[in-house]
Amino acid sequence: MVLNILVICDVGNYFKTVSKFVKKSKIHIINFPKDGAGIYTYDEDYELFENYKVRDQVEKINQIKKKFDLAVVMGAGERIAYLADLNFISYYVGRDIDAPRFIKNSKEIWYNEPLHKLNFLERRFYKKTFEFAIAHIAPTWVFEHLKQYSGKNIKMDLKPIDSTLFSENSKPLIKKKEKFSFFCPQRMGIPKGTDILWEALKFCKSDFEILQVDWRDNGTKEENLTSLRLRENLPHQVKLIPMIKRKEMPSYYQWCDAVIGNLRIGSFEYVELEAVISKKAVINFTNESIKIVFNGEEIDSPFIPKKNDPKTIAQIIDKIVLSNQFREDLFEKEYKFVKNISNPEKAGEWWDSLFEKEAKSHSSISKKSSKISQKFRMLNFLIANRLYYKKLKRIIHDKRDT
Numbered sequence: 001m002v003l004n005i006l007v008i009c010d011v012g013n014y015f016k017t018v019s020k021f022v023k024k025s026k027i028h029i030i031n032f033p034k035d036g037a038g039i040y041t042y043d044e045d046y047e048l049f050e051n052y053k054v055r056d057q058v059e060k061i062n063q064i065k066k067k068f069d070l071a072v073v074m075g076a077g078e079r080i081a082y083l084a085d086l087n088f089i090s091y092y093v094g095r096d097i098d099a100p101r102f103i104k105n106s107k108e109i110w111y112n113e114p115l116h117k118l119n120f121l122e123r124r125f126y127k128k129t130f131e132f133a134i135a136h137i138a139p140t141w142v143f144e145h146l147k148q149y150s151g152k153n154i155k156m157d158l159k160p161i162d163s164t165l166f167s168e169n170s171k172p173l174i175k176k177k178e179k180f181s182f183f184c185p186q187r188m189g190i191p192k193g194t195d196i197l198w199e200a201l202k203f204c205k206s207d208f209e210i211l212q213v214d215w216r217d218n219g220t221k222e223e224n225l226t227s228l229r230l231r232e233n234l235p236h237q238v239k240l241i242p243m244i245k246r247k248e249m250p251s252y253y254q255w256c257d258a259v260i261g262n263l264r265i266g267s268f269e270y271v272e273l274e275a276v277i278s279k280k281a282v283i284n285f286t287n288e289s290i291k292i293v294f295n296g297e298e299i300d301s302p303f304i305p306k307k308n309d310p311k312t313i314a315q316i317i318d319k320i321v322l323s324n325q326f327r328e329d330l331f332e333k334e335y336k337f338v339k340n341i342s343n344p345e346k347a348g349e350w351w352d353s354l355f356e357k358e359a360k361s362h363s364s365i366s367k368k369s370s371k372i373s374q375k376f377r378m379l380n381f382l383i384a385n386r387l388y389y390k391k392l393k394r395i396i397h398d399k400r401d402t
Contacts, residue, residue, distance in 0.1 A: 002026050004353050006068040006365070008061065009077030010221050012270060013246065016043045018164040021348030025355050028068070032076065041246055054381065055090065058083045068365050070358055082129040083377055087362040092138040098145040102127035110190045110264065113222035121384035135356060140267040141290050157293050159270065161277050161345035168279040170250035180208040180321045183256035185244065186271050189217030189227045193263025193285065195380040196308055201235040203314035206321040210260065212352050214240040253278035258320050263308050266290050272303065276338040283316055294340055302333035
């Protein structure tokens with residue numbers, strides 16, 4: 001029997017990739033409206049909510065939920081599933097759990113300003129939302145945060161790469177190359193280690209260029225100002241290029257000579273894996289205390305450097321530029337690792353197994369809570385948000401008066 005799985009919110013096209021490789025499940029994804037960076041980073045083949053109104057989104061899910069056996073959510077999809085009374089699995093990828101909404105003034109460790117400034121009622125609502133999930137799942141470094149809060153947590157380090165999109169056979173970008181060229185498609189900001197890279201470039205002795213996508217953090221005021229300073233103070237090796245649509249990414253990987261990934265969090269993200277599958281060597285900081293599990297065993301990440309001080313990074317950049325042998329040896333180690341950890345067939349099997357297990361434990365996608373309970377949840381959400389918006393208006397009004 002094929003299980004019908006509803007995914008609400010697909011961050012980074014994760015479940016779009018998984019949907020192509022599951023064999024015992026059929027995944028349908030509904031995402032939030034495209035705006036900002038999502039115009040470029042979303043896959044183009046998604047069903048979208050018509051607007052951002054939570055009540056309309058919940059109504060939409062209530063209209064279609066009987067077609068499905070189980071739900072999986074990411075990001076803001078969690079609250080929609082809670083309000084729609086679903087049995088759902090939560091999958092986390094970063095700030096959705098390293099700065100959770102249910103913690104007062106939660107912030108990421110590299111920033112001083114809270115990411116969320118929510119009132120007590122809101123925090124209680126999001127705590128109940130979190131606890132409503134039937135399982136919580138996170139990979140690599142994200143799991144280190146998840147395990148602080150959940151007793152129903154699962155570590156899943158497979159990060160599937162869509163082999164129908166990313167491969168060594170993709171056609172390269174038609175663009176003149178004047179010197180050794182790195183590609184850096186991630187956002188500019190502290191979480192990505194852009195500040196570390198900028199500092200490292202001061203110590204580099206080789207001749208190269210970095211194509212940096214013109215995309216930066218702009219969530220909080222601190223994030224916005226910090227990333228803006230990084231953008232306004234580009235090292236001479238860095239050239240900005242416009243945002244790239246997802247379907248165009250393979251051509252850039254094929255065109256470049258190497259890729260620069262995350263230099264702060266201590267683990268790999270999707271940029272690094274996509275690049276290696278495209279047969280490019282990658283620079284990515286590895287914190288060896290973050291354990292990677294594959295087939296039930298801990299394995300070591302080959303990505304370097306193992307410490308992210310600027311001088312060490314500069315030395316590696318120069319070696320990659322100047323030594324074909326160093327670059328090829330590094331790539332071979334990375335490729336062997338990435339072929340396993342990003343294997344989409346393996347990820348499909350893993351999710352099929354989990355869906356089957358949870359569907360056996362839960363006879364329906366619905367929790368079957370009383371209608372009064374469901375209405376009370378929505379009422380709590382609306383009251384909490386009304387208080388929050390009143391506070392925002394008061395703050396804005398006070399600022400105008402000063």
